Structures are given as C-alpha cells and as structure tokens.
Amino acid sequence: MTTLLxxxxxxxxxxxxxxxxxxxLHPFHHLLHGGKCTKGQVQAWALNRYxxxxxxxxxxxxxxxxxxxxxxxxEWRSRLVDHDGNAAGEGGIARxxxxxxxxxxxxxxxxxxxxxxPATRFAVEAYVHFVAGKTLLEAIASSLTELFSPAIISExxxxxxxxxxxxxxxxxxxxxxxxxQARRDSEFALAYVKENAKTPEQQALAxxxxxxxxxxxxxxxxxxxxxxxxxxxxxxxxxxxxx
Amino acid sequence: MTTLLxxxxxxxxxxxxxxxxxxxLHPFHHLLHGGKCTKGQVQAWALNRYxxxxxxxxxxxxxxxxxxxxxxxxEWRSRLVDHDGNAAGEGGIARxxxxxxxxxxxxxxxxxxxxxxPATRFAVEAYVHFVAGKTLLEAIASSLTELFSPAIISExxxxxxxxxxxxxxxxxxxxxxxxxQARRDSEFALAYVKENAKTPEQQALAxxxxxxxxxxxxxxxxxxxxxxxxxxxxxxxxxxxxx
Numbered sequence: 372m373t374t375l376l377x378x379x380x381x382x383x384x385x386x387x388x389x390x391x392x393x394x395x396l397h398p399f400h401h402l403l404h405g406g407k408c409t410k411g412q413v414q415a416w417a418l419n420r421y422x423x424x425x426x427x428x429x430x431x432x433x434x435x436x437x438x439x440x441x442x443x444x445x446e447w448r449s450r451l452v453d454h455d456g457n458a459a460g461e462g463g464i465a466r467x468x469x470x471x472x473x474x475x476x477x478x479x480x481x482x483x484x485x486x487x488x489p490a491t492r493f494a495v496e497a498y499v500h501f502v503a504g505k506t507l508l509e510a511i512a513s514s515l516t517e518l519f520s521p522a523i524i525s526e527x528x529x530x531x532x533x534x535x536x537x538x539x540x541x542x543x544x545x546x547x548x549x550x551x552q553a554r555r556d557s558e559f560a561l562a563y564v565k566e567n568a569k570t571p572e573q574q575a576l577a578x579x580x581x582x583x584x585x586x587x588x589x590x591x592x593x594x595x596x597x598x599x600x601x602x603x604x605x606x607x608x609x610x611x612x613x614x
Numbered sequence: 615m616t617t618l619l620x621x622x623x624x625x626x627x628x629x630x631x632x633x634x635x636x637x638x639l640h641p642f643h644h645l646l647h648g649g650k651c652t653k654g655q656v657q658a659w660a661l662n663r664y665x666x667x668x669x670x671x672x673x674x675x676x677x678x679x680x681x682x683x684x685x686x687x688x689e690w691r692s693r694l695v696d697h698d699g700n701a702a703g704e705g706g707i708a709r710x711x712x713x714x715x716x717x718x719x720x721x722x723x724x725x726x727x728x729x730x731x732p733a734t735r736f737a738v739e740a741y742v743h744f745v746a747g748k749t750l751l752e753a754i755a756s757s758l759t760e761l762f763s764p765a766i767i768s769e770x771x772x773x774x775x776x777x778x779x780x781x782x783x784x785x786x787x788x789x790x791x792x793x794x795q796a797r798r799d800s801e802f803a804l805a806y807v808k809e810n811a812k813t814p815e816q817q818a819l820a821x822x823x824x825x826x827x828x829x830x831x832x833x834x835x836x837x838x839x840x841x842x843x844x845x846x847x848x849x850x851x852x853x854x855x856x857x
C-alpha cells in the first residue's frame with residue numbers, strides 16, 4: 372500500500388477484512404449456531420474459549436501498561452472492569468464460567484486449563500504477545516474484531532437457545548451483556564485508529580493487525596474443528612467429551 | 615509428582631513422553647512417509663516447516679543470551695553453526711530451502727511467510743517465547759524432542775525417496791546431515807537435565823517442558839492436516855496448492 376487513505380476509506384478497508392475473514396464465516400460456527408453440535412462439542416468450544424476470555428484482561432492491561440496517554444488508559448480500563456468485574460463472581464470471565472458450569476463441566480477442570488487444546492493456547496498467547504510487543508496503534512487495531520461481534524452474538528444466542536436443550540438464557544448471560552460493551556469499545560478503537568494511522572505505512576500496519584486478530588480467532592476454531600468434528604483428531608492430553 | 619526420581623528414572627520418563635507424544639505418531643506423518651501425500655501436500659508441509667527451521671537459531675540464541683554458564687553457551691553455539699552455517703548458502707536453513715526449491719516452491723514466497731498457516735506461526739512462536747521466558751532448565755528440556763528425531767528422519771528419507779518421484783536425495787540433504795547433530799545435541803541436553811533437575815519440582819518442570827514441545831510439533835501437523843487433507847479447510851490467506 373503506497374497511497375494514503377482517507378479515514379473513511381481506512382474504515383471501509385477494515386470492515387472489508389471483517390466481511391471476509393471474521394470467524395462468523397467459520398464452518399464450526401455454522402455447526403454451533405445451527406444446532407449441529409453435540410453437547411460434547413459445545414463443551415469443547417466453551418472450555419477452549421474460556422482461555423481466550425481469561426486472557427483478555429491480561430492483554431488489555433498490557434496495552435494500558437505501555438500507553439502514555441491518560442485518556443486512552445482511562446477508556447481502555449473499562450475493558451478490565453467488564454471482564455474482571457468489581458468483585459468475585461462478577462464480570463465477563465465469571466459469566467463465562469456460568470456457561471461452562473451450565474454445560475456440566477467441572478469448574479476446577481476448566482480453570483486448570485488441563486484439557487485445553489495446545490493450539491488454543493498458542494493462538495491466545497500469540498494475541499497477548501502481539502498486543503504487548505507491537506506498536507500501540509497495532510495493539511488497538513487488533514481489537515477491532517469487536518466491530519463485528521454484535522452480529523455474531525445475536526446469531527449465537529438465538530441459534531443456541533433454539534437448538535440445544537442443555538443451554539438456557541441464564542447460561543448465555545455472557546453474550547447478552549456483551550453487544551453494548553463491544554459497540555462502545557470498538558467505536559473508541561475505530562476512532563483512535565482512524566485518527567492515528569496517519570501514513571500509508573501506519574494504515575497498512577493497522578490493517579495487518581486486524582487480519583492477524585482474525586487469524587487468531589479462525590485458528591482457534593480450526594483447532595476445535597479438527598479435534599472434535601468427525602473424523603476427530605483429539606491431540607494427546609486434551610479434553611475428551613463423554614459423548 | 616512428589617518423589618525425587620533418580621537421573622535414570624527421569625530419563626525413562628522423558629523417553630516415555632516421546633514414545634507417547636512425539637509427532638512421529640501423527641497421522642500426517644503416516645501419510646507423508648507412506649507415499650500418500652500429493653505434491654501439493656508435501657509443498658504445504660515443507661513451506662510451513664520452513665518457519666520452524668528459520669526460527670530455530672533465534673530460539674537457540676535466546677537460550678544462549680540468558681545462560682551464565684560459558685560451557686553451556688559454547689556447546690549450544692554449535693546449534694547456531696548447524697542452522698546458519700558459516701556463509702550464505704550453508705547450514706540447515708539453506709538446506710531446507712533446497713527442499714522447497716526442489717518441490718517447485720518460489721523461494722521468495724517461502725521466505726516471505728505469506729502463505730504460512732497462522733497456526734504454524736502461533737505454534738513456532740510459542741516455542742520461541744517458551745525458551746526465552748522459562749527457566750534455563752525448561753528451555754533446555756524442551757529441546758529433548760531431538761532424542762527421538764533420528765528414528766523419524768531415517769523413516770522419512772527412506773519413505774519419501776521410495777514414494778515420491780518429485781523428491782531426490784539432494785533435495786532431502788537437510789535430513790541426511792541431521793541425525794549425528796541431533797544425537798550430539800540431545801546427549802548434551804539430556805545430561806544437563808539429568809544433572810540439573812535436582813528437586814521433584816524441577817523434574818516435573820523438565821517433563822512438562824518436553825510435553826509442551828511435543829504439543830508444538832503435534833499442533834503444527836494438526837494444522838497442516840486440517841488445512842490440506844480432505845476435507846480441506848485452508849484458512850483465509852494461506853498457501854493454496856496447484857494440485
């Protein structure tokens with residue numbers, strides 16, 4: 372990329388990455404939302420995705436830790452509040468554990484990470500390292516998958532409640548509170564990227580960062596699909612569903 | 615683990631991890647060595663494995679960089695020589711590129727990493743981060759997959775030469791020189807681990823480190839298998855074979 376895009380052109384290119392590479396398009400999500408998963412597959416999804424949820428505040432804190440702009444730090448801090456809450460049992464991670472509880476997974480087993488797919492661990496940690504090591508602009512741009520999450524979440528809640536008798540609105544509480552948070556966060560991040568990607572090189576880095584993040588989410592589902600959708604290839608040591 | 619193992623008991627447990635979890639057992643290797651891969655699949659394997667090879671000296675240098683024992687640094691330095699050689703065109707990475715050349719892959723494309731599976735990148739970088747961030751004992755223990763590599767390499771050379779007309783002894787030169795290097799390196803690393811894992815906790819960490827490394831190699835093949843063995847699931851942006 373050698374020409375400078377206008378902020379709106381940059382936004383259009385960012386949204387186009389989502390339209391082509393966001394994990395809403397992944398075959399595993401079609402199975403999950405379309406009622407085609409077994410309970411064991413839903414368990415495996417929730418168990419693996421738990422690690423992603425658990426590392427989000429670590430990722431966000433590492434972004435705050437390297438940010439010299441108090442306004443950005445203050446704004447970004449709301450993400451810590453959303454995920455960690457103000458007391459034990461509150462916040463997004465606690466709500467995710469209500470989902471794994473509701474699916475019949477032992478909480479100590481989930482939080483021990485003992486059954487995690489290694490590929491999930493590698494993808495999540497790649498994201499954490501990316502945010503800790505790249506420029507602040509790239510770190511913020513990598514969060515922009517949230518631009519696309521409200522649509523997938525409404526699809527997920529609707530599809531999972533309709534198709535699975537082992538899922539309830541209460542166990543899906545994580546998702547019901549997320550869309551307004553995601554909208555607020557992604558609006559801030561998008562405005563930041565549009566304002567601070569001032570050269571063609573910076574714009575290219577911001578676009579690459581969003582592609583990278585789409586790759587992280589996609590790779591997590593690829594690993595899940597490979598391990599748990601027939602023909603199953605569960606790697607040594609990972610969670611083996613009862614059914 | 616709460617009891618202290620003798621050094622030989624520790625070695626037996628390390629070797630047992632290899633017997634159960636080393637990627638010689640992975641279904642993709644059965645296909646590769648048994649002549650069941652298409653040329654495109656062999657290309658995808660070589661292209662992805664290139665990134666692993668390319669990062670090995672980075673991993674080894676980061677180990678040397680945190681080692682305060684000159685004897686270990688001196689010994690470990692031979693790994694840099696093996697992979698980087700003493701001049702352009704020499705060493706393991708250059709020999710790996712002869713393999714990708716021989717398979718008809720464009721060298722600039724290979725080294726650009728443009729077609730790499732994201733999951734390959736995440737797994738390889740997890741290994742690099744592990745070695746840079748864990749204790750020296752764990753970093754050294756994670757190299758012990760080399761204990762098991764001479765067997766897989768002879769199986770590979772023999773199988774690939776027999777089954778694939780697009781592979782020659784010259785293109786497989788990487789492998790023909792590796793076994794004595796791997797033996798020398800793994801003997802040193804094994805002796806180090808046996809001598810320096812002096813508590814049950816250290817022994818447990820050494821065993822975990824080798825499991826981790828087996829997971830890295832396994833996850834790389836899982837990603838390859840999922841993407842390139844039917845039903846193919848090639849993620850957005852990754853290498854698409856002609857055939």
